[in-house]
Every structure is written in structure tokens, then in C-alpha cells.
Amino acid sequence: MALLIDEAGNILVSSGKNADVDVTSLAALAAANFGATNQIARILGEDDFSILYHKGKKDNIHLSKINDDIILVTVFTDEVPLGLVRLKANQLAKQIQEL
Template sequence: MELAKKSGYQFMLSTEAFNEIASVLRELEAATRAELTFFCDANGIPITHSGKVNDSDLASISTLTAANFAATREIAKTLGEDEGFQFLFLEGKERNMYFGNIGFDYLLTIVFSKSVALGMLRIYANRAVKQLAKILQHAHEKE
């Protein structure tokens, strides 16, 4: 898939693509009972989210998420996984986070309660990543 290649350039999402991405996040939040889902670029710039969070927290979490994924990508390269890891799971005392890499340029992050079944969340997250990749691929082709 072309999207998986590091593009190295920024582009503007159309209103249609932005709305489609926001819809995927809302559906994912509802299906998984996630506290927060958000979509950001690899630099940690938030694009859209679903769930309750204030803007300053979202900006901080997005930046730290991107840095975490960048570090993990370097670990993957060291281990011979040249394309990096597509998903990353962090387990906390009360909340968990699940990250999905969409190409090299975008990240999906899901914050959810410990009461949410991880297997179910993974199924929905994998589906959402595929949907987001399609939306972005289509947006790149239209550009």
C-alpha cells in the first residue's frame, strides 16, 4: 500500500475526508466504550478526536504518543522489524492505551478502561486502522 511509505510532506485534508475520519473515531468510541479516541500525525499534531478531553491535554497526549511511537519504531528497526510495529499496547492501573500506526505518517490512539475486553478492542481497532488507511489513501489520490 502506498500509504505505508513515508511521504515526508504535509497535505490538507478535505472536509469530506476529515468528516469520514471523525466518523470512524465516533464509531470506534461507541463500539468499544473507549474514553477517548484520537487521530494525529506522526509529529503529534492532533487532527480530530472523539471523547472527553481538553485541548491542552489532547495536544500533550498527542505529542507524547508520537514520540513514543517514534521510539518504538527505532526499537523495531534494531530488532529487524524494518517496517516497525503496527500496534502498541500500554497497560495502566485503571486505563489502557492502544495505538495503531497508519502508514508512517498518522497514528490512532484509543484510551479505554480496564473493564473493556482487549480482544474486542483489538478487532475494532484493526478495522478502524484499515478504514482510516483507505480514507487517507483516497485523500492522497485526490490531491
């Protein structure tokens, strides 16, 4: 499942299915996660952290900042390599930035 959200947690586009996931809450919490992480980055002297990754027992989540306003949220299982998710996220980011 993939979501494009804005920095306020509003869903811009969603793709994929997961009937067990409240995507509205996921989007809001993902945006808040980025907000908190940006504050941590500033404390450490960084401008921001552009990628967040959380690994679970069966599901993983990869969050990547596309630009100042858009965040890509990708939920995937261990069957999908993290490297592939990162590659596809980078390709999508470039396409979106060109638009």
C-alpha cells in the same frame, strides 16, 4: 477516548471525553513513543512495530499505526476488552486506508 494523530503528534481528529487528560500532550508523547519504538524495531531487525499497548491500574492505552502518517490513540478502562479495542482499531484502519 480516541485520537487520530500524525507522526509529529498533531491531532487530526478526537472523539470521546476525558476532562482530566491534556490531549495535546498525549498526542505529542504518543507520537514520540512510536518514534522511539521504531528505532527499537530497527535495532532488532524489524521494519517497525505497528501496535503499542500500555496497561495501567485503571486506564489503558492502545496505539496503532494506521499508515506511515497516521496513528490511532485509544484510551480505555479495564471494562473494555483489549480484543474489542484491537478489532475496532483494525476496522477503522481499513476504512481510513480506503479513503
